[in-house]
Amino acid sequence: MKHTLIRRLPIVDRRTTLRWLFAGLAAGQLAACGELGGEFSWSPPEALTGKGYGTDPDLLDPKTPWPLTLTAAELKTVGALVDLILPADGDWPSASAAGVPLFIDEWVSAPYPSQQEQRGLILPGLAWLDNEARKGGEPSFAEASPEVRRGILDRVAFKDRIPPELETAGRFFSRMRALTIGAYYTTAEGWKEIGYPGNRPASGPYEGPSSEAMSHLRSAVEAMGLTLVSG
Amino acid sequence: MVDQTTEPYDAVVVGSGAGGAMAAYVLTKAGASVLMLEAGRDYSPDEAPMLNLSRDAPLRGTGTPDKPFGFYDAIVDGGWEVPDEPYSKAEGSDFMWFRSRMLGGRTNHWGRNSFRMGPYDFKPYTRDGLGVDWPISYEDISPWYDRTERIVGVYGANLGLENHPDSGPGVLQPPPAMRVWELFLKAGGDALGVPVVPARRAILTRKIDEREACYWASPCGRGCAIGAAFQTTTSLIPWAKATGKLTVQTGAMVYEVMLDASGKASGVRYIDKATGAHREARGRVVILAASTGETARILLNSQPNGRSEGLANSSGQLGRNLMDTVGSNISAYFPALEGRPVYNEDGAMGLHAYIPFWLYREQAAGRLDFPRGYHVEIGGGFREPGLGGYGDLDGYGSDLRRAVRGRYGAQIGLTQRGEMIPNEKSFCTIDPDLKDRHGIPVLKFSFGWSEHELKQVAHFQSAMRDLVDRLGGTILGDVPSPDKAISVGGEIIHEVGTARMGAKASASVVDGFNRTWDVDNLYLTDGSVFASKAHKNPTLTIMALAMRSADHIADRLRMGEL
Numbered sequence: 001m002k003h004t005l006i007r008r009l010p011i012v013d014r015r016t017t018l019r020w021l022f023a024g025l026a027a028g029q030l031a032a033c034g035e036l037g038g039e040f041s042w043s044p045p046e047a048l049t050g051k052g053y054g055t056d057p058d059l060l061d062p063k064t065p066w067p068l069t070l071t072a073a074e075l076k077t078v079g080a081l082v083d084l085i086l087p088a089d090g091d092w093p094s095a096s097a098a099g100v101p102l103f104i105d106e107w108v109s110a111p112y113p114s115q116q117e118q119r120g121l122i123l124p125g126l127a128w129l130d131n132e133a134r135k136g137g138e139p140s141f142a143e144a145s146p147e148v149r150r151g152i153l154d155r156v157a158f159k160d161r162i163p164p165e166l167e168t169a170g171r172f173f174s175r176m177r178a179l180t181i182g183a184y185y186t187t188a189e190g191w192k193e194i195g196y197p198g199n200r201p202a203s204g205p206y207e208g209p210s211s212e213a214m215s216h217l218r219s220a221v222e223a224m225g226l227t228l229v230s231g
Numbered sequence: 232m233v234d235q236t237t238e239p240y241d242a243v244v245v246g247s248g249a250g251g252a253m254a255a256y257v258l259t260k261a262g263a264s265v266l267m268l269e270a271g272r273d274y275s276p277d278e279a280p281m282l283n284l285s286r287d288a289p290l291r292g293t294g295t296p297d298k299p300f301g302f303y304d305a306i307v308d309g310g311w312e313v314p315d316e317p318y319s320k321a322e323g324s325d326f327m328w329f330r331s332r333m334l335g336g337r338t339n340h341w342g343r344n345s346f347r348m349g350p351y352d353f354k355p356y357t358r359d360g361l362g363v364d365w366p367i368s369y370e371d372i373s374p375w376y377d378r379t380e381r382i383v384g385v386y387g388a389n390l391g392l393e394n395h396p397d398s399g400p401g402v403l404q405p406p407p408a409m410r411v412w413e414l415f416l417k418a419g420g421d422a423l424g425v426p427v428v429p430a431r432r433a434i435l436t437r438k439i440d441e442r443e444a445c446y447w448a449s450p451c452g453r454g455c456a457i458g459a460a461f462q463t464t465t466s467l468i469p470w471a472k473a474t475g476k477l478t479v480q481t482g483a484m485v486y487e488v489m490l491d492a493s494g495k496a497s498g499v500r501y502i503d504k505a506t507g508a509h510r511e512a513r514g515r516v517v518i519l520a521a522s523t524g525e526t527a528r529i530l531l532n533s534q535p536n537g538r539s540e541g542l543a544n545s546s547g548q549l550g551r552n553l554m555d556t557v558g559s560n561i562s563a564y565f566p567a568l569e570g571r572p573v574y575n576e577d578g579a580m581g582l583h584a585y586i587p588f589w590l591y592r593e594q595a596a597g598r599l600d601f602p603r604g605y606h607v608e609i610g611g612g613f614r615e616p617g618l619g620g621y622g623d624l625d626g627y628g629s630d631l632r633r634a635v636r637g638r639y640g641a642q643i644g645l646t647q648r649g650e651m652i653p654n655e656k657s658f659c660t661i662d663p664d665l666k667d668r669h670g671i672p673v674l675k676f677s678f679g680w681s682e683h684e685l686k687q688v689a690h691f692q693s694a695m696r697d698l699v700d701r702l703g704g705t706i707l708g709d710v711p712s713p714d715k716a717i718s719v720g721g722e723i724i725h726e727v728g729t730a731r732m733g734a735k736a737s738a739s740v741v742d743g744f745n746r747t748w749d750v751d752n753l754y755l756t757d758g759s760v761f762a763s764k765a766h767k768n769p770t771l772t773i774m775a776l777a778m779r780s781a782d783h784i785a786d787r788l789r790m791g792e793l
């Protein structure tokens with residue numbers, strides 16, 4: 001059931017929280033030792049408080065009541081990052097062209113515990129990107145050359161290759177990657193690319209698989225030495 | 232100050248969810264006058280945002296503490312926490328209590344999975360010496376299952392499976408066709424002797440009465456304004472109203488049952504939430520269906536002549552035997568499904584197929600190390616993309632894009648739903664200190680699993696691993712040990728058992744007709760009466776029992792017994 005999968009999402013997982021706190025602390029200590037250079041620190045900003053949409057919002061006229069909070073500079077960094085994660089490709093627009101940075105702003109500005117925890121990772125993460133760019137002699141991540149940006153991401157984007165001292169940065173990147181994909185593929189362009197036909201009503205009995213889909217399935221199943229019996 | 236509400240009714244029903252609405256429907260149809268008291272606000276299915284887009288909702292519709300199952304979910308003032316209505320947990324014990332405060336209760340957004348309990352499920356003690364038997368058998372309840380399914384509208388197939396009873400002829404609606412990923416799983420299951428069969432859900436695939444057939448779009452959790460997915464607000468409640476015999480009072484938080492001098496129930500006391508006024512409502516019969524937890528709370532808080540054990544509790548069983556379904560998940564990725572042709576796989580959104588428990592013989596022969604069954608609910612396909620589930624992807628750029636595309640429709644979630652055996656660790660009591668905003672003492676939960684449930688989880692994990700392997704799949708993420716993988720008590724939202732049914736007044740709270748042993752005109756028609764928690768999702772059985780109980784009440788009203 002779909003609901004059972006969604007159900008676990010909003011629950012703050014104690015183990016994850018502890019891991020984050022611990023990792024944040026460790027990186028903070030490293031920063032204090034000067035190992036990361038600059039004045040960068042992973043210590044999370046104060047969490048935003050404020051009102052959510054409440055337990056009985058108007059579902060037919062959805063409103064997002066909380067103010068957006070990213071600075072223009074942070075939005076620029078987000079834009080540069082999400083466009084590396086999902087660049088324009090053939091017919092498909094880049095993440096920033098699909099509006100992903102605005103969504104990230106909405107997300108980290110939402111006054112809910114899970115979003116605020118993520119804000120505590122994402123805001124320092126954006127500063128980390130700039131800090132890394134400066135170490136490479138660039139004014140900021142957004143203004144850095146493509147090579148420098150890629151060089152930074154290459155150290156944190158591949159799970160098996162993240163050095164221990166970049167564990168927190170790796171988590172930051174992985175969170176941003178998941179959010180970017182989620183934000184992108186929930187747009188109209190994303191649906192189109194992925195082929196989700198949409199929440200579209202039809203009449204009569206459910207049509208079931210197309211004949212094309214069935215022949216594909218048949219060969220897949222037979223290739224495994226199995227037999228296909230239609231439902 | 233206590234206000235009195237008008238004349239006595241034939242029946243006062245507390246709660247408008249599955250159990251309350253069914254009782255009210257049957258009684259009003261039989262000509263009885265019914266007052267329904269509901270703590271939540273009035274709700275119309277026209278509020279359901281069926282075809283709205285997730286991307287227009289805050290956070291793209293993702294769940295938050297305000298709306299745990301998403302912005303558009305059909306829940307009002309509820310979730311894992313209800314504003315101003317706290318509950319507590321015993322030290323060292325965890326329990327999650329999901330409530331809603333709206334007309335129709337949790338039926339507005341339930342998953343509609345509707346599996347009948349079978350002959351073994353009503354006599355579990357006889358079968359393996361654990362737990363207790365119900366005072367009724369499957370044969371006793373089976374006619375009411377047929378009638379309930381006919382009224383509700385349930386799709387499914389009669390398959391002649393052991394302990395998964397067939398419905399009567401013409402009762403079921405035709406099940407929707409299986410989708411590619413379900414057929415794929417079936418091919419693997421067939422090879423391993425694991426059945427993948429049409430599921431049963433309370434969803435119309437053919438129009439009946441004023442309700443339309445499913446139109447294969449819009450997640451059912453948003454509520455189904457066209458009436459295809461069963462909820463009491465599109466069916467039982469409007470039908471009961473149409474008799475002219477039903478009065479619905481929303482915003483009415485019941486807190487105790489009143490007794491007259493002879494010890495019979497005379498009605499209930501409630502708080503009118505809009506004004507804070509305390510009121511009384513009188514009826515010849517009182518029916519509590521405020522849900523498993525709340526019904527126990529009302530009875531425990533009803534303390535005639537200062538009896539601290541509560542009302543209808545001469546057995547001492549009230550609040551005990553709290554059970555929930557055993558839950559755990561495994562999610563897997565199947566390269567063979569990658570790049571398959573896209574078509575509309577929304578269908579009826581939830582299960583078209585599932586895996587019923589298939590090992591009763593082995594269990595009876597002592598070849599399994601756990602005593603009770605489970606079934607597997609499956610999810611997958613070309614679903615509406617959401618915000619979750621990308622945690623295991625790697626890299627960035629065009630390769631990542633390709634990976635997302637390839638992944639789409641190639642993942643299947645396998646969800647265990649298993650039987651829990653009642654145990655000493657699991658119960659609820661009244662918290663001696665904590666009260667809600669209305670000043671009503673709240674419930675305190677205690678909960679624990681036993682090795683039976685943990686071994687069952689281990690079996691599920693290994694059986695699913697075999698199935699995934701046979702289909703060339705990869706399990707996503709780690710598979711935690713059973714004690715970590717198992718759900719928190721209450722998390723599956725199938726809580727039952729706090730006022731169990733039995734054959735003897737000394738060991739149970741109600742008799743085989745949901746009537747409390749101690750008070751002849753006090754009935755409970757929700758999940759509180761369950762004597763066991765079969766792996767089958769409880770709501771269909773709640774409704775069949777409520778219908779049977781209401782028939783019995785209607786007979787007694789006709790005969791002037793009440």
Ligand SMILES: Cc1cc2nc3c(=O)[nH]c(=O)nc-3n(C[C@H](O)[C@H](O)[C@H](O)COP(=O)(O)OP(=O)(O)OC[C@H]3O[C@@H](n4cnc5c(N)ncnc54)[C@H](O)[C@@H]3O)c2cc1C
Nearest residue numbers: 246248249250270336337342343344485522757768769770
């Ligand atoms: C997301 C979700 C999915 C589910 N999926 C399934 C499924 O697929 N299959 C299945 O069988 N079950 C499912 N369930 C469980 C199902 O919803 C419940 O078993 C069912 O609704 C219980 O019916 P009920 O009448 O006991 O309680 P409810 O439906 O909760 O109704 C109780 C009503 O009583 C009211 N009330 C409570 N206290 C008081 C009071 N003191 N005074 C007055 N009124 C009061 C409440 O406000 C509520 O409206 C699901 C639940 C959820 C939340």
Ligand code: SF4
Nearest residue numbers: 445446448451455460
């Ligand atoms: S999938 Fe069908 S039954 Fe479910 S809400 Fe949509 S139309 Fe209603």
